[in-house]
Amino acid sequence: MIDCKKAALLVEKKKYVKLPFFSVFGLKFHMSICKDCRHYENDSKAIDHLIKMVYDNSAKLSEEEKQKMIEKLQER
Amino acid sequence: MKLEKTTIDTSQWVQEYADYLFNFALSRLNDEDLAKDLVQDTFIAGMQGLSNFKGNSAVKTWLVSILKRKIIDVWRQKETRKTDTFSSYFSKGPLGEGWLENHRPKGRISEIEEAMENAELKTAIFGCVQGLPEKYKTVFMDKMVDEKDSEEICKEHDITASNFWVIIHRAKLQMRECLEKTWFND
Numbered sequence: 618m619i620d621c622k623k624a625a626l627l628v629e630k631k632k633y634v635k636l637p638f639f640s641v642f643g644l645k646f647h648m649s650i651c652k653d654c655r656h657y658e659n660d661s662k663a664i665d666h667l668i669k670m671v672y673d674n675s676a677k678l679s680e681e682e683k684q685k686m687i688e689k690l691q692e693r
Numbered sequence: 694m695k696l697e698k699t700t701i702d703t704s705q706w707v708q709e710y711a712d713y714l715f716n717f718a719l720s721r722l723n724d725e726d727l728a729k730d731l732v733q734d735t736f737i738a739g740m741q742g743l744s745n746f747k748g749n750s751a752v753k754t755w756l757v758s759i760l761k762r763k764i765i766d767v768w769r770q771k772e773t774r775k776t777d778t779f780s781s782y783f784s785k786g787p788l789g790e791g792w793l794e795n796h797r798p799k800g801r802i803s804e805i806e807e808a809m810e811n812a813e814l815k816t817a818i819f820g821c822v823q824g825l826p827e828k829y830k831t832v833f834m835d836k837m838v839d840e841k842d843s844e845e846i847c848k849e850h851d852i853t854a855s856n857f858w859v860i861i862h863r864a865k866l867q868m869r870e871c872l873e874k875t876w877f878n879d
């Protein structure tokens with residue numbers, strides 16, 4: 618039997634790895650009877666999305682800042 | 694120090710890696726000035742440590758490892774007591790471990806997305822990530838933000854695969870709860 622703690626772990630895991638058949642089945646069954654875990658899965662996906670949006674890694678240093686860095690390095 | 698190694702063009706380093714390192718630091722510290730300083734320090738440490746650079750890893754990987762140590766130092770300085778509240782999310786019942794009454798997910802996080810343009814939301818998310826214990830934070834960021842390979846992360850942090858999943862799981866639980874509390878004020 619998969620309980621809520623295990624279900625929440627599997628929800629994370631299945632995003633990245635293929636779960637064994639019995640886990641897939643057990644998780645499906647648990648989800649069908651547990652509203653809390655369905656909510657958890659929705660929340661978890663929403664968090665993934667939020668994080669992707671917030672941390673977009675698109676910040677850039679200006680050429681001027683880079684030049685400053687190079688100068689400081691050459692001083693040494 | 695071998696002379697030939699010092700001929701590596703460090704200005705080339707800045708052009709090639711500065712933006713990447715800057716984003717790396719910025720996402721983990723949420724402080725532009727500090728991130729810039731650490732990138733600069735990383736290049737300096739990189740130059741000074743050039744003789745230790747074995748050349749068996751990419752320069753980028755090597756610089757990132759220097760930067761990572763610096764970020765962890767900052768975290769440690771700032772560290773107020775962070776506790777892993779994991780044990781308190783679930784309780785044992787007849788059907789195994791179930792959600793504790795006051796920790797039940799309500800499925801409301803997706804409502805937050807609509808407020809994405811809101812600067813407060815960004816602050817809330819950064820705040821919740823910052824609130825994770827150090828080890829969770831590094832692993833979580835590597836996986837969620839840098840989308841690094843799980844095996845690679847395990848190797849780097851010297852943890853087992855099951856340990857890795859537990860960390861992701863706990864970090865996620867804490868993040869979820871933190872966001873809910875911060876955003877919906879309850």
Ligand SMILES: [Zn+2]
Pocket residue numbers: 620621622624647651652653654
């Ligand atoms: Zn459940």
